[in-house]
Structures are given as C-alpha cells and as structure tokens.
Amino acid sequence: ATVTETVFENRFMHVQELQRMGADIELRGHTALVRGVETLSGAQVMATDLRASACLVLAGLVAEGQTVVDRIYHIDRGYDCIEEKLAQCGARIRRVSRGQYPHAASVS
Incomplete structure (x- = not known):
C-alpha cells in the first residue's frame, strides 16, 4: 500500500517503532510504502502523538x-x-509504570 501525507509533515514519526516490531515500511518524503508481513513481533516502542x-x-x-x-x-x-x-473485546492490555516512563501500556 502507498500512503501519502499532505497535512501533517511529522505524521510518520511512528514508522520506526513499527519497523522495530517487524513492519516493512519504506519512507520516501511524505509517502510511506507499506508491504504486508506475516507477523509482527512484540517490542518496546515509544508513542510520539x-x-x-x-x-x-x-x-x-x-x-x-x-x-x-x-x-x-x-x-x-x-x-x-x-x-x-x-x-x-478480549485484549490483554494494562497500564504499567516503568522507570523513566511512568506512563506505559503493556499489550499482549
């Protein structure tokens, strides 16, 4: 899939975090090329917005x-x-306090 951002220039700041989970995303300026993957892997990631x-x-x-x-x-x-x-809906999710990041969510 191709996603082009025309409003908010920093919209793709979370792509690196998704890549840490195994997502196959390539950024080209304001466009993201997204290729499907079999699975994503759990990881520690950081939200930006x-x-x-x-x-x-x-x-x-x-x-x-x-x-x-x-x-x-x-x-x-x-x-x-x-x-x-x-x-x-069946999600296993909870808020946790982790060191320098007192506002975190554990998702599995």
Whole structure:
C-alpha cells in the first residue's frame, strides 16, 4: 500500500517503532510504502502523538509476544478509557509504570 501525507509533515514519526516490531515500511518524503508481513513481533516502542499511540497499541494487539508502549499518555487526549474498552473485546492490555516512563501500556 502507498500512503501519502499532505497535512501533517511529522505524521510518520511512528514508522520506526513499527519497523522495530517487524513492519516493512519504506519512507520516501511524505509517502510511506507499506508491504504486508506475516507477523509482527512484540517490542518496546515509544508513542510520539495521539495517532501513533493508537497505532502502536493496535499493532501490539496483533503482534506475537508482549509489546510495551511508552509515553501512552498521548492516547488519553483522544480515547477515553481505551484499555478498558479493548479489554472488553478480549485484549490483554494494562497500564504499567516503568522507570523513566511512568506512563506505559503493556499489550499482549
């Protein structure tokens, strides 16, 4: 798939975090070339904004293993009680406090 961003120039800041999980994404300026992969792997990742937070949590839910999303406080700006709502759908997700990142979510 090809995704082109025309509004917010830093929209793809979370791509490196998705790559850490095994995503095959190539950035070319304001365009991301996304190739499907068999699986994503759990990893420690860092959210940079609201949309990145949601993206990384969802990626963590489909990844094999545990994903820890640091700086999860970004997600609270747009999604009220997201971990409770996802847990109602069967997600194993919880907020954790981790060293220098007191606002993290553990997703598996």
